[in-house]
Amino acid sequence: MITQQISNNPGAEYTPSTRAGPPTILIVDDDAGMRAALLKVLRANGFHCLSAANGYVMLDVLADHPVDLILLDVMMPGISGFDLCRNLRQVDRNATPVIMISARGDESDKVTGLELGADDYIAKPFGDRELLARVRAMLRRGHVAPAPAVRLRELRFGAWRVDLPQRQLFAPSGARVELSGAEYDLLVTLLENPQRVIGREPLLEMSRSRLGNASDRTIDVLVCRLRRKLGDEERREIIRTVRGIGYIFTAEVERR
Known part of the structure; x- marks a missing residue:
């Protein structure tokens, strides 16, 4: 049963965040375009985001990652x-705060969502400003520090630097390294989750390169290309393969 899965899930019990860094928001929506749009808006405003294409993936994400808020289709x-x-x-x-999002804006649907325990309900379509206002209000209610007003400008690992x-x-020499859009998104996703094992499918979702399933090898190709550009192709010390699961970025990351 779903209840049993959640009850065994360390992400289900909600404690106001004391972790360093921005609040973590989990986006759960089967519409790839909507997930990408929400990721773009929230990341641009200083939030750390995870995503899931359905409820089963959501349960897997919650089992591995503490989150501060769920946006749930x-x-x-x-x-x-x-x-x-x-x-x-x-x-x-008192589980993790939930904001339900739906194309169905009927009063009966809103009432149903709130009666089931949702903390807020937003009907599609909605604007970026409304979304951000509701997210920040919910995080304040849960005593989670909202996203900082000053956005990050740099991520550093070793002598490498990413200008966000x-x-x-x-590169350490100061030379600019040419990256494709997918390679850049993958690198930033790894830098946002250092020293944490990430499966292939969640990594594809989080990096926004393109959607895939557990058998999709696109992520392996992107990792291989990124390793080559980082001079890590042979040693594989920075981006390490976790057999049968995915990858882990092993270096310490400095945020500026």
Whole structure:
């Protein structure tokens, strides 16, 4: 049962975040375009984001990652957002805050979502400003520090530097390293999750390169190309393969 899965899940119990860095938001929506749009807006405003294409992936993500807020779509194949919210609240009324999002804006749907334990309900379409206002208000209610007003400009690992506004990577020599859009997104995703094992499918979702499933080898090709450009192709010390699971970025990352 879903309830049993969640009750065995360390991500289900909610404690206001004391972790360093920006709040973590989990986006659960089967619409790839909507996930990409939400990721773009939230990341641009200083939040750390994870995503899931359905309820089953959501449960896997929660098992591995503590999150501060869930943006949960209502109409999804398999397990609906209503069912997921109901089961989360059956386990613990104080579980992670949930904002439901849906193309169905009828009052009855909003009432249903709120009665099942959702903390807020947003009807599609909605603007970026409304989304950000509701997210920040919910995080304040949970005593989680909202995203900082000053956005990150650089990520550093060793003598390497990533200029976030310019979307550029600079080698220790100071030379600019040419990266494709997919390679850059993959690198930033790894830098945002250092020393943490990430599976292939979540890594594809988080890096926004393109969607895939567990058998998709696109991520392996991107990692190989990125290793080559980092001079890590032979040693594989910076981006390490975790057999049968995915990858881990082993270097310490400095945020500026």
